[in-house]
Amino acid sequence: xxxxxxxxxxxxxLGELSSLQLAGFLYxxxxxxxLPLLYHERQFKxxxxxxxxxxxxxxxxxLFGGILGPVLLLSGLRLVDAASVSLWxxxxxxxxxxxxxxxxxxxxxxRGWLGAGLTLFxxxxxxxxxxxxxxxxxxxxxxxxxxxxxxxxxxxxxxGITPALSTFWKGLIAGxxxxxxxxxxxxxxxxxxxxxxxxxIGVFSYGASLVLYISAAQRLGATxxxxxxxxxxxxxxxxxxxxxxxxxxxxxxxxGILAFSGVLFLSREExxxxxxxxxxxxxxxxxxxxxxxxxxHPQEVAxxxxxxxxxxxxxxxxxxxxPHWPDIHHRHESQEQNRA
Numbered sequence: 001x002x003x004x005x006x007x008x009x010x011x012x013x014l015g016e017l018s019s020l021q022l023a024g025f026l027y028x029x030x031x032x033x034x035l036p037l038l039y040h041e042r043q044f045k046x047x048x049x050x051x052x053x054x055x056x057x058x059x060x061x062x063l064f065g066g067i068l069g070p071v072l073l074l075s076g077l078r079l080v081d082a083a084s085v086s087l088w089x090x091x092x093x094x095x096x097x098x099x100x101x102x103x104x105x106x107x108x109x110x111r112g113w114l115g116a117g118l119t120l121f122x123x124x125x126x127x128x129x130x131x132x133x134x135x136x137x138x139x140x141x142x143x144x145x146x147x148x149x150x151x152x153x154x155x156x157x158x159x160g161i162t163p164a165l166s167t168f169w170k171g172l173i174a175g176x177x178x179x180x181x182x183x184x185x186x187x188x189x190x191x192x193x194x195x196x197x198x199x200x201i202g203v204f205s206y207g208a209s210l211v212l213y214i215s216a217a218q219r220l221g222a223t224x225x226x227x228x229x230x231x232x233x234x235x236x237x238x239x240x241x242x243x244x245x246x247x248x249x250x251x252x253x254x255x256g257i258l259a260f261s262g263v264l265f266l267s268r269e270e271x272x273x274x275x276x277x278x279x280x281x282x283x284x285x286x287x288x289x290x291x292x293x294x295x296x297h298p299q300e301v302a303x304x305x306x307x308x309x310x311x312x313x314x315x316x317x318x319x320x321x322x323p324h325w326p327d328i329h330h331r332h333e334s335q336e337q338n339r340a
Contacts, residue, residue, distance in 0.1 A: 001232075001235040002204055002205050002208055002209040002212070003205055003206070003209040003213075003229070003232045003235075004231075004232035004235030004239065005204075005205055005235060005239050006026070006201055006205035006206065006209075008239050009201050009205065009239075010022060010026070010198070010201055010205075013190075013194055013197060013198055013201075016189060016190035016191070016194045017182075017188075017190050017194065017198065018182050018185065018186045019074055019182075020070075020074060020178050020179070020181050020182030020185060020186075021178075021179060021182035021183065021186070021188060021190070022182075022198055023070055023175075023178040023179075023182070024175050024176070024177075024178035024179025024180070024181075024182050025175070025179065025195060025198035025199055025202060026175070026198060026201060026202035026205070026206050027066065027170075027171045027172075027174045027175030027178060027202060027206060028171060028172070028175035028176070028179065028199065028202060029171070029175075029198065029199040029200065029201060029202015029203045029206060029207060030167055030168075030170075030171030030175070030202045030203065030206035030207035030210060031167070031168050031169075031171030031172040031175060031207070032171075032199060032202070032203060032207070033171075033202065033203030033204065033206075033207030033208060034164045034165075034167045034168050034171070034207050034211060035168070037162075037164035037211065038164055038165060038168060041162055041164060041165070043161075043162060043165070044165065045161055045165060047059075047169065050160055050161060051160050053160065054158060054159070054160025054161055055160075057154045057155075057157055057158045058154075058158055058161070058166060058169060058170070060150065060151075060154045061151045061154040061155045061158070061166075061170060062169065062170050062173050062174055064147040064148070064150045064151045064154070065147060065148055065150075065151025065152075065154075065155070065170070065174075066151075066170050066171075066173065066174025066177070066178075067173075067174055067177050067178075068143075068144070068147045069144045069145075069147040069148045069151065070144070070174075070178060071181070072140050072141070072143050072144035072147065073140070073141060073144040075140050076136075076137040076138075076140035076141040076144065079136060079137040079140075091141070091142055091145035091146075092145040092148045092149055092152075092226070093120055093226060093227070093230050094120065094145070094149075095145050095146045095148070095149030095150075096148075096149040096152045096153070096222060096223055096226040097223050097226075097227075098149075099149050099150065099153055100153060100221065100222055100223035101223075103153075104153045104157075104221075104222065104223075115227060115261075118258045118261050120230075121258055122230075122254075122255040122258035152217070152222040152225070152226050153222040155213075155214055155217060155222070156214070156217035156218060156221060156222035156225065157222075158214070158218075159218065163210075163211045163212075163214035163215045163218070164211055166214055167207055167210045167211050167214065170210070171202070171206065171207060171210075175202075213225060213229060216228070
């Protein structure tokens with residue numbers, strides 16, 4: 001909902017800011033917005049203090065999702081109208097699902113694929129417009145969506161830093177990059193009020209939204225999280241109806257029903273089989289009381305703390321069977337896939 005609100009809220013700002021300049025201020029707003037969380041966590045890390053795996057995943061997410069994706073999209077928008085390009089933005093969902101199935105071991109069952117189909121069809125209904133885009137523009141937008149698909153999976157696998165810290169570095173680096181490119185291509189003509197509005201939108205629609213998305217993706221996997229996240233345009237359209245006075249159409253109502261039906265099918269998907277966990281050392285938010293987090297802390301033993309907390313910890317090897325999502329502890333093949 002927060003990310004979907006960004007479109008109707010940001011639309012008036014494009015009269016004074018270029019697309020790159022606005023993207024820069026939105027990302028910088030995201031970095032500013034998570035500063036209170038970083039202060040509360042007291043676990044700030046410079047990139048030089050991160051382990052190699054975390055640093056590579058974070059760098060990949062920033063490069064593909066925060067820099068290359070927006071630049072490729074804007075390059076495509078220069079060649080054709082936005083209405084034509086909007087149809088191809090649904091390829092982000094397609095690439096996220098395909099990359100999850102083919103590379104990142106984020107597989108869907110029958111209900112999951114049905115949910116994916118309903119969500120994609122709802123997105124196509126919302127974005128379809130008449131008009132043909134050039135092949136070069138289509139290629140650029142498709143590459144942008146591929147970059148965002150990679151970004152989704154890399155972000156979901158970052159387990160060496162908290163979602164807030166991941167959002168901070170992504171917002172800061174991507175924001176500075178986009179803003180620099182924006183200032184090089186066009187002069188800054190916006191007033192202080194417009195810039196403040198852009199930063200505030202970035203705090204909530206990018207900062208808070210991204211922290212929530214990363215937290216979900218670590219528990220659900222990038223594919224399922226992106227399928228739910230694909231409902232963002234629906235929230236944006238509903239907000240546009242109520243706050244901008246745009247028409248509420250039958251197409252919007254039907255797309256909403258299809259999208260939320262897809263999420264319902266996805267939530268009812270069941271996945272259970274015997275699986276082996278290899279030894280693993282990582283850092284992420286967790287609570288005690290499950291089979292994966294039974295370690296103790298000297299300062300917590302007496303109090304018996306069970307709340308959500310974050311610190312580096314070691315997982316011993318374990319073999320068991322239980323229903324699970326493809327979270328950061330369950331990126332493995334099913335028994336059927338192993339036999340195949």
